[in-house]
Amino acid sequence: MAIQLPNKFIGNYLYIAILLVMTSRGVASAYIQADSCQHPTPPVITGSAKDICRGESVTLTATGCSGTVIWSNGEAGSSIEVKPQQTTKYTAICRAQPGCISCFAEVWKITVNTPNAPILTSSATISCQTDAVTLAATNCSGTVHWSDHSIGTTWTGKLQQTATFQATCEQNNCLSNPSARVTVQIAAPATPIVSASQIEICARQSTQLTASGCLGTIRWSDGSEGSARIVTPDKTTTYRAVCQLGTCRSDSSEAVLIAVRRAEQKLELATTLRNGCPFQTADLSQAITAKNVSLSNYYQFRMGPSISSAPVQSPGAVLAGTYYVFGRDSAGCYTAPVAVNVTITPCAQAVPPCLSDPATVAIRLDSLDWAKGVVRLTAQLGGSANLPAWQSDGGGLFTTDGLTARYLLSETDRQRGKVLFTASTPDPDGSGPCSGASVQQTIAAPSRAAPSREIIGLGKKASEPIWLTEHNTNLIELTYQLVVSNLGANPLTTVQIADDLDAAFSATGALIQSVTVRADSGLVVNPNYSGRGADTTLLSAGNLAVGKQSRVWLTVRLDVSQANTLTFTNKATATGVDVNGVICRDRSTNGVEADPDQNGDPSDNDEPTQVTLHSLRPEESETVFIPEGFSPNGDGINDRFVIQHLPVDLTVQLEVYNKWGNLVYRSVNYKNDWDGTANQGINLSAAKGELPDGTYYYQIRLSDGRDYVRFMTLAR
Known part of the structure; x- marks a missing residue:
C-alpha cells in the first residue's frame, strides 16, 4: 500500500515536511557554484523541552554555525520559538553562502502529548x-x-x-481537542394528525393508517406503534393516536372511524348436518342450498365466528362440531357467519375418517433471497394431515418449523445452486389403514446455477495538501485518487462510489468551499455530487470488466481556519452489480491497492485515508506556492515539482542538494518539469538517474531578486 506523504514527514527525520516560505535578504550579486565552497559542519540543536502539551512553545537553539542557520520549518536564525500542534521533528543546516551548505543536523523531536478527544x-x-x-x-x-x-x-x-x-x-x-458536538432537542409532543387511505372497507380488506406531526413515537389506541401501519379490522373500529417523547405524551388525536361493510345478501343454510354411513365424516358444502346461487363461488368455512378465525382444513370431510360459513359478494364483502352443527352417528363397518379424508400436503415458496441465503416455505395441509416435518438434501439449517419454515443456505447449497425440500405429515391413525402425506420440491437459485462470488475493491490515496488563496481566504486543496477494481470472475455493472465529505471535514469544523470530480472513460460522474447531506454518490454508473480497474479523482477545497483538528480521515464505498443481480461492495483502504495483503479479500483492508496539515494557516506573506514534496511514481498525481502562482514574466533558477550537501539537480530556467531524476553528481550513473526517496534541500532564485531556501520530500 502506498504511504501518504504526511505520515512519512512525521515518521522519519528524512521525511520532515513543515515547510514555510522564507525570503532571503541580501542575495549575492554573483552566482557562486555549490561545489566551490568548503562545506560547514552541521549545527548542534538543543531545545527547552521535548515533551509538551498542545499549544505550548519550545525554544530551539542551534550552535556551531558561523553562517546562517536555516531550520526545517523555513525559519532562519540561531534560535527560534516553535509551537507544534502535533509531534514534530526539527533539523537545520548551516549555510555559509548560497550553494554552500552543511549536512543536516541531528534531529530534535518534540512530542505533543494530545489526548484523544472523547x-x-x-x-x-x-x-x-x-x-x-x-x-x-x-x-x-x-x-x-x-x-x-x-x-x-x-x-x-x-x-x-x-x-x-x-x-x-x-x-x-x-x-x-473538543469532541464532536451532540445536540439534544427539547420539544413538547404535538398531537398527531391521523388519516386513513380508506375509511370504508369490506371485512378482511386492509387500509393504511398514517399519523404525522410527531417527533417521537406514535402509539395507537389498539396498542400498536409506528407512524404508518396497515390494519385489517373484521368489524367497524375507531382508531386514535398519541405522540410520546420519553415519558411525555400528547393529547389524543381526533378519531378515525374505519367502517367495515358486510354483504347485504343473507345466507340461507342448513344449520344441522349428519354423516351418512358408512362414513364417519360430514360434508359442509351440503349446508348450502340452491337459494344461495349468487354466492356459490364465494364461501369461506371457518372454525370460529370471525372471518379471521382459522379455516376449516377439509370442508368436505369434517368431524362432529360447530363450524361457520361465510358468503362473499362480488364487491368482496363477507356476509355474517352462519353456524352449522355437525352430528356424527356411529356406523357398523364404518370407513375410518382418515380414509374418507386422506392427508395431503403441498409446498409453497414464500420468498427466496439467494444473496442473503434465506428461503421461506409454507406447507399447505389438507384432509387429516397434521403439522409437517421438514427436511432438505443440503447442509443448511431450519431456524423455524411447523406450517412455515425458514431455511438458511449452506455453502454446499450455494455451490450446487439448488436445494430439495421435503415436507412430511405423520400417520393420522398409527397402525390403522391410513397414512401420512409427503411432498418434495426443488428450489433453485434465480439463475438456475449457483452464483459465483463477485468481488469489488476500492483504494483511496490522498495527494499532498496545497495551500491556495481565494478571495482573501486561505484554502487547502486536497486531491484524492480512488481506484476501483473488479477482483471477481464476472463483469460488474452499475459501479458506484460514495464519499461522505461532511463526515470527514464538516464534522471537524472545516468548511467545504468546492468539490470537483473527474473519472476514467466508462465511468459516469454524478454532476450533482457535493459530498454533503444526502448527496454523497460521486460516481453514479459504470462498468468494470474482469481484472480491470478504473480511476476517479476527487478534488476538495477547504477553509480550515475554524477546524478543531489538523488531521482529517475518511473512507469511500464502492458497489457493483454482478451477473446475478447481486450487489457487492467494499470500503476503501489507504493507497491505490484495494487488496494490499493480496489475500483475495479486499473487505479485510479498510484503513482510512488520512491527511495531516502542519499548520492551520500558511504565512500571510505567501505569494508564491512551493510544494513541500512530490511523488514521481507515474500515478498522474503530483508527479512533477510544480511551483505555483509565479508571475508570467519571471524566470526561475532551481538547485537541489541531498542531505550530504551534494548538488543533484540544477536548472537555470526551470519550467516545472523536474520528475525526481538527477542531472548533476554521482547519481547520474544510477538507472534512469532516479533519485532515492528522502528529504532534500533546495534553493530557488527568481529573476525579480527573491530567494527561497527550503527542504522538500521526494516520495515515490
Whole structure:
C-alpha cells in the first residue's frame, strides 16, 4: 500500500515536511557554484523541552554555525520559538553562502502529548422537559471536562431547552481537542394528525393508517406503534393516536372511524348436518342450498365466528362440531357467519375418517433471497394431515418449523445452486389403514446455477495538501485518487462510489468551499455530487470488466481556519452489480491497492485515508506556492515539482542538494518539469538517474531578486 506523504514527514527525520516560505535578504550579486565552497559542519540543536502539551512553545537553539542557520520549518536564525500542534521533528543546516551548505543536523523531536478527544453518546436525541437525559463520554483515559464545566464520564440532567454538548479529555495535564458536538432537542409532543387511505372497507380488506406531526413515537389506541401501519379490522373500529417523547405524551388525536361493510345478501343454510354411513365424516358444502346461487363461488368455512378465525382444513370431510360459513359478494364483502352443527352417528363397518379424508400436503415458496441465503416455505395441509416435518438434501439449517419454515443456505447449497425440500405429515391413525402425506420440491437459485462470488475493491490515496488563496481566504486543496477494481470472475455493472465529505471535514469544523470530480472513460460522474447531506454518490454508473480497474479523482477545497483538528480521515464505498443481480461492495483502504495483503479479500483492508496539515494557516506573506514534496511514481498525481502562482514574466533558477550537501539537480530556467531524476553528481550513473526517496534541500532564485531556501520530500 502506498504511504501518504504526511505520515512519512512525521515518521522519519528524512521525511520532515513543515515547510514555510522564507525570503532571503541580501542575495549575492554573483552566482557562486555549490561545489566551490568548503562545506560547514552541521549545527548542534538543543531545545527547552521535548515533551509538551498542545499549544505550548519550545525554544530551539542551534550552535556551531558561523553562517546562517536555516531550520526545517523555513525559519532562519540561531534560535527560534516553535509551537507544534502535533509531534514534530526539527533539523537545520548551516549555510555559509548560497550553494554552500552543511549536512543536516541531528534531529530534535518534540512530542505533543494530545489526548484523544472523547466520543459522546446520548440516551436521547429528542426529549421532553420532564425527562432526564444522560450523556456518556468514552475514549478518554483521563478526566472528562464538559462544556458546562462539570467533570466526569457521564452527564445527567433535565433540560429546559435544546442544548449542544461538547467535552474534552485531560490527561497528564494536557487537554484534548473538543469532541464532536451532540445536540439534544427539547420539544413538547404535538398531537398527531391521523388519516386513513380508506375509511370504508369490506371485512378482511386492509387500509393504511398514517399519523404525522410527531417527533417521537406514535402509539395507537389498539396498542400498536409506528407512524404508518396497515390494519385489517373484521368489524367497524375507531382508531386514535398519541405522540410520546420519553415519558411525555400528547393529547389524543381526533378519531378515525374505519367502517367495515358486510354483504347485504343473507345466507340461507342448513344449520344441522349428519354423516351418512358408512362414513364417519360430514360434508359442509351440503349446508348450502340452491337459494344461495349468487354466492356459490364465494364461501369461506371457518372454525370460529370471525372471518379471521382459522379455516376449516377439509370442508368436505369434517368431524362432529360447530363450524361457520361465510358468503362473499362480488364487491368482496363477507356476509355474517352462519353456524352449522355437525352430528356424527356411529356406523357398523364404518370407513375410518382418515380414509374418507386422506392427508395431503403441498409446498409453497414464500420468498427466496439467494444473496442473503434465506428461503421461506409454507406447507399447505389438507384432509387429516397434521403439522409437517421438514427436511432438505443440503447442509443448511431450519431456524423455524411447523406450517412455515425458514431455511438458511449452506455453502454446499450455494455451490450446487439448488436445494430439495421435503415436507412430511405423520400417520393420522398409527397402525390403522391410513397414512401420512409427503411432498418434495426443488428450489433453485434465480439463475438456475449457483452464483459465483463477485468481488469489488476500492483504494483511496490522498495527494499532498496545497495551500491556495481565494478571495482573501486561505484554502487547502486536497486531491484524492480512488481506484476501483473488479477482483471477481464476472463483469460488474452499475459501479458506484460514495464519499461522505461532511463526515470527514464538516464534522471537524472545516468548511467545504468546492468539490470537483473527474473519472476514467466508462465511468459516469454524478454532476450533482457535493459530498454533503444526502448527496454523497460521486460516481453514479459504470462498468468494470474482469481484472480491470478504473480511476476517479476527487478534488476538495477547504477553509480550515475554524477546524478543531489538523488531521482529517475518511473512507469511500464502492458497489457493483454482478451477473446475478447481486450487489457487492467494499470500503476503501489507504493507497491505490484495494487488496494490499493480496489475500483475495479486499473487505479485510479498510484503513482510512488520512491527511495531516502542519499548520492551520500558511504565512500571510505567501505569494508564491512551493510544494513541500512530490511523488514521481507515474500515478498522474503530483508527479512533477510544480511551483505555483509565479508571475508570467519571471524566470526561475532551481538547485537541489541531498542531505550530504551534494548538488543533484540544477536548472537555470526551470519550467516545472523536474520528475525526481538527477542531472548533476554521482547519481547520474544510477538507472534512469532516479533519485532515492528522502528529504532534500533546495534553493530557488527568481529573476525579480527573491530567494527561497527550503527542504522538500521526494516520495515515490
